[in-house]
Amino acid sequence: MKKGLFILAIIFLSSCKSKAVFVDTKTPKAVVNEENSLTSEKIIQNHYSNKNEFSTLYIRASAKYKHEDDSQSVSAEVKIKKDEKILVSIRVLGITMAKALITPNEVNYYEKINGTYFQGNYEGLSQWLGTDLDFNKIQNMLIGQPIDDLTKGNYSFIETEKFYKLNALEDKTEKSFSFEAEHFLLKKQEIIQPDKERSFEVNYPNFQDFVSGIFPTSLTINAFQKKVKTTIIIDYNSKTFNEDLSFPYNVPDGYDRIFIK
Numbered sequence: 001m002k003k004g005l006f007i008l009a010i011i012f013l014s015s016c017k018s019k020a021v022f023v024d025t026k027t028p029k030a031v032v033n034e035e036n037s038l039t040s041e042k043i044i045q046n047h048y049s050n051k052n053e054f055s056t057l058y059i060r061a062s063a064k065y066k067h068e069d070d071s072q073s074v075s076a077e078v079k080i081k082k083d084e085k086i087l088v089s090i091r092v093l094g095i096t097m098a099k100a101l102i103t104p105n106e107v108n109y110y111e112k113i114n115g116t117y118f119q120g121n122y123e124g125l126s127q128w129l130g131t132d133l134d135f136n137k138i139q140n141m142l143i144g145q146p147i148d149d150l151t152k153g154n155y156s157f158i159e160t161e162k163f164y165k166l167n168a169l170e171d172k173t174e175k176s177f178s179f180e181a182e183h184f185l186l187k188k189q190e191i192i193q194p195d196k197e198r199s200f201e202v203n204y205p206n207f208q209d210f211v212s213g214i215f216p217t218s219l220t221i222n223a224f225q226k227k228v229k230t231t232i233i234i235d236y237n238s239k240t241f242n243e244d245l246s247f248p249y250n251v252p253d254g255y256d257r258i259f260i261k
Contacts (some may be wrong), residue, residue, distance in 0.1 A: 052213035144216040
């Protein structure tokens, strides 16, 4: 399987009824009362006050991937046991073509086209993909949360035409997180490394309110590396919360292990 579908598999990576779909319709309004003025700390606090409580999450999704002249459309099944493991199954025409089992300690992956599998930690994988990864970042990205714990960083705050935006600069890496004004839901997160000519952004067009919390209905990932763009659009077709889920993962016999240096 091509590197692009490997990335797709890693990034992917009803018990309750939905209440509403939130669309970005409100724009920030400047607050003139000093007592009620927004700060970066208040924005972070308001964002994390949104309910997000679940033990397991089961997502059926469809995805489109594009990298230069290569494009693919697949379906995906994503199972999340919160803070413990994520199982992603990628299917084409109903046939499972790849699986990824992601835990806090390692990433496991196999694909059928070339009969290969990968087992390793996040260090080499992060270097190969061109962006730092760990379990929490992948989980947060999938459920519409900032990839970083914002309570542990220092951020400046600006109001754009549509969003409240937090910015930070860490070791030549620029990070930004944009929130809508009504519920302080994350609309966009972006990481830019100018010296390495690469950037990574995730956009969340809409959200949906469930008993377990507010979750994105889709996400769009744009990754740039030396002016080469990769785009992944993931649509969440259905979500089920707090059911007993199985996480079967076994590498078929005869597959060759690949190593990332």
